[in-house]
Amino acid sequence: MDMNELARRVKEASIVLASAGTELKNRALAQIARSLQDGREEIIRANREDLLRSEKENLPGPLLKRLKFDEAKIQEVIEGIHSLIELEDPVGRTLLSTELDDGLELYKVTCPIGVIGVIFESRPDALVQISTLCLKSGNGVLLKGGSEARETNRVLAAIIAGATHKAGLPPDWIALLETRSDVGEMLKMDKYIDLIIPRGSNEFVRYIMDNSRIPVLGHADGICHLYVDEDADIQMAVKIAVDAKTQYVAVCNAVETLLVHEKIAPAFLPELKKAMDARQVELIGCPRTRAVIPAAPATEEDWRTEYLDLKLSVKVVAGLDEAIGHINTYGSGHTDGIITRSGEKAARFMDYVDSGNVFWNCSTRFSDGFRYGFGAEVGISTSKVHARGPVGLDGLVIYKYRLIGNGHIVGDYAGRLKTFKHRKMNKDYGIVTK
Amino acid sequence: MDMNELARRVKEASIVLASAGTELKNRALAQIARSLQDGREEIIRANREDLLRSEKENLPGPLLKRLKFDEAKIQEVIEGIHSLIELEDPVGRTLLSTELDDGLELYKVTCPIGVIGVIFESRPDALVQISTLCLKSGNGVLLKGGSEARETNRVLAAIIAGATHKAGLPPDWIALLETRSDVGEMLKMDKYIDLIIPRGSNEFVRYIMDNSRIPVLGHADGICHLYVDEDADIQMAVKIAVDAKTQYVAVCNAVETLLVHEKIAPAFLPELKKAMDARQVELIGCPRTRAVIPAAPATEEDWRTEYLDLKLSVKVVAGLDEAIGHINTYGSGHTDGIITRSGEKAARFMDYVDSGNVFWNCSTRFSDGFRYGFGAEVGISTSKVHARGPVGLDGLVIYKYRLIGNGHIVGDYAGRLKTFKHRKMNKDYGIVTK
Structure with missing residues (x-):
């Protein structure tokens, strides 16, 4: 056939x-x-x-x-x-x-x-x-x-x-x-x-x-970020970074780039280095990172790379807005998190970062249909239409409009013989067939 | 620029x-x-x-x-x-x-x-x-x-x-x-x-x-059908057909093809002819239609044509399943209706016709965002993902997942130190920022 x-x-x-x-x-x-x-x-x-x-x-x-x-x-x-x-x-x-x-x-x-x-x-x-x-x-x-x-x-x-x-x-x-x-x-x-x-x-x-004009449900890259704000709890930031990077490196929701506020960098980066060294994670850093801790030099390409490996790129930023700009430029719209004590900054981060999953004070690895409680996962989508983020069974359905009349015609409404009432019914669809 | x-x-x-x-x-x-x-x-x-x-x-x-x-x-x-x-x-x-x-x-x-x-x-x-x-x-x-x-x-x-x-x-x-x-x-x-x-x-x-890989919201064709079942009220069927065809011919939700059950054809078609003649609608018919009423001969191409004009193609079918098959083959997934007194057949029609809008005993012209009560219409979509049928403001939004933790890491759950509770909250998202 x-x-x-x-x-x-x-x-x-x-x-x-x-x-x-x-x-x-x-x-x-x-x-x-x-x-x-x-x-x-x-x-x-x-x-x-x-x-x-x-x-x-x-x-x-x-x-x-x-x-x-x-x-x-x-x-x-x-x-x-x-x-x-x-x-x-x-x-x-x-x-x-x-x-x-x-x-x-x-x-x-x-x-x-x-x-x-x-x-x-x-x-x-x-x-x-x-x-x-x-x-x-x-x-x-x-x-x-x-x-x-x-x-x-x-x-x-x-x-x-x-x-x-x-x-x-x-x-x-x-x-x-x-x-x-x-x-x-x-x-x-x-x-x-x-x-x-x-x-x-x-x-x-x-x-x-x-290569297809048919809609595709899925994601190509998972370039996930964590931003460690000046107001972060350093121990929490290290713990979450380690989990997000090393809990399972070969998956799309593992973190690839860490962004660090310049004010917390001197205190945070040495702690990060210690924890990542213990897990054999190679650090790749921007010049300002390398001024604080030893790291391989990062190139522009590193910010666009999904390592899926024991590697982490690190960049020191001037603040929240630079972090948001970096993520919206180099990210893949998958999962990005902020570590901060400030609700105001967390809210701004979650509003402005244009990703399917935006997190505050937790690991990017939570971005998953089973962890979200969907019971089944069709996949994770980075699309901006239909379904975004972890997709459960709901992503495999659409809807139909079913209209039931009794001889109704539009002419009566266009001619003002009748007017629409648009009453909400809160009633399930069903036809009594017998 | x-x-x-x-x-x-x-x-x-x-x-x-x-x-x-x-x-x-x-x-x-x-x-x-x-x-x-x-x-x-x-x-x-x-x-x-x-x-x-x-x-x-x-x-x-x-x-x-x-x-x-x-x-x-x-x-x-x-x-x-x-x-x-x-x-x-x-x-x-x-x-x-x-x-x-x-x-x-x-x-x-x-x-x-x-x-x-x-x-x-x-x-x-x-x-x-x-x-x-x-x-x-x-x-x-x-x-x-x-x-x-x-x-x-x-x-x-x-x-x-x-x-x-x-x-x-x-x-x-x-x-x-x-x-x-x-x-x-x-x-x-x-x-x-x-x-x-x-x-x-x-x-x-x-x-x-x-010519684009960007998702498109809209419809190219509106090849809408009405199926007049053997159990139809003939006067209602004529009234709805006239409205669906002539109330406004140049629009996507106007009917283009009428399907008629063979058992009702001898009684219904002459009534249809009379009403359409009065509105200068040209009928184009299959051989079985032309055996009952005068009509120009329909070609295969007619079943695929959106006239957007005072023209209506008419086909006599053996029953409901042939009508459904015809619509799913030649239709554009826009709006299709059945005229029948039988709830059972209406339910089957509305289940099996693969269109965004499926109607029972009313005109296809109702398929419209304002008539549906959306208050604004972005357009009508024949897509099978994201938004289907008349699209209101809802079609211009998607969603983000926002996850708020307090140092939570996945390692604790993978290691069975903690287990997910997945409690429904029914609570609106909001961060107290001060």
Whole structure:
């Protein structure tokens, strides 16, 4: 089957899935969990094949590690599905209800976006996670995985399609693209795909953002900042900087640049140096930083770099406004924090820093859907429209306006025979069908 | 000044505008209204210049009509500004508040999107309308008007910038692009522009959607349908069809295609024909329609055509599912309605038709921000993300997560020293700054 026909079928099935009730979707999710459990030997066998072939093809070590999908990983995704079942259905919520005039009722009701295109590199757990998130939110999904994981992906997609069909959903809501063609073809399918979610390295995400007119949910860079104000508690600032830098270096919400008020720099920087030395963090500093502590010299490029490593760039600034200006120039709009005792300065920082997550006296590492209490995370978005920051299931829905009348025409209102009343109803949408 | 520097300044000013309070923004809006009133002679003089030049350059009649900006138009935009002042500020609303753990408070708070790029053809009132909507919602705005209106646009932009500066806002929040360069340059400024709102013909909007990676809020086509079900009240169906087609033909929410259940066609079509004949509406029909009433033969192209004229294509279908399939294939996701006495069929239609506005027993012409009670309309969107259907001020805002802690680090939670509590707070964001 050609890609276009496959996508058309997903679109068609997505219309049916959009109207599936919560119970049916949860039953299908439970069936997926059971089928993954039952199919684990088959999954592990396919994954071993992928691993062997990829090793022969000299796939780099970190990618091989991500490709591995063993018993523990399977249990992890199954647990994830059980948590997902517990979450509230994001579809069918009435956001607004207004009686425009007697007997003319308007409802704004959440609905799925439609078809989500998921493009991911080696990690096969991404296939299960995102497709179950799509199912819960009533979206069809077109998956394009890396060729290194092709056997594992094939087995996983077949298990998911089979399980949901068994539960009573149209099996075509999910499809795996397997042609040899470039990911580029998928990026052009704006006729069928409403949103793309890429999972992979920064370069990978950036490539997708730069090469599709379909909206993309995600972030390329996470260049996060901490600003240590003159009014900061020095011990708190050191503790938070260490956590933000070292608690997990390879993630987007780890801090990359520390900005320090010039008045606190002489007292703070030596303490920072001591703590970072103890954790093998290399410091890269501006000239004013290097006048206080030893550090490698920072170049302009350092302020734009996401190290994802035990490295931290440090800059001394004249004050709050220079810090805000630096962040809005070099940051990626992801997560930025201020350490200060002053509520006034914290408020100004949080107002003026143009990022999805702005923090006061806590670690940038809190920027995460699970920590925020969303129960599931679709991804973190640095977009300025639709969804920003950590995105939960809500990011996979949009809304429809449903208007119910009884022969109402606009001519009566244009001709002033009738006037709009616009009464708020606070009523959930629903049609009595019998 | 070059375009890039201009855009950079708007971005910078937008950060300040984003934090401006409701009172200040409303004061600035009131000052704009006053300054437009005071400057009306200058505006009319500039507009006369544009009209004379455009006439000489043989600008088509309808465009000349749109270009005209006289006393009445000025009063209209001034009235619009006064209504806008009355509307609730969409910025600063707390959408969610959760205590993640003791003393660690998360707030999801609405904020402006940033910088809106507005591209419009001849109509100078669009400049005033959209820039005041941007101001109310705290967004900077980069305007690119048609060269035919250049004198009028210059005067209007200067009046608005001057008035808001007088009220205490940074004057650079608004800028008019005046270079001779193509609109194409603006479409590439994704570094500074967060959202584009095009105002103009369908072709114009489509061109912009197809040529920018910046999100676009709008719609190219409005191919709206009415489906007359076998259970329809025939008199109601005729009345609604007439309103939807003829109440105002040149607009996006006018109906273009009527779908008729085969069982009701013999009784309904002659009534439709009579009513449409009385209003000089040309009918274009499928073979089964033409077997019942005289009509020009419809081609495949007709189902994809937005006539914006006294023309209506008519198709007889086997039932509800064929109607839904036709709409989801040929429609533009704008507004589609069903006429039926059956709640069950209405519910199915509204669930399965994948459009921003789905109607039961009323005219498609109701699909409009003012009629929906939004008080202002930014535009109508056929997008599946961010904003769909008629978009009010809410469509010009997004949100930020604001997290307030007291030295909280993630290490404590990863190490199980602490656990998240995720208590709902129902509390508005605010920092006591003194």
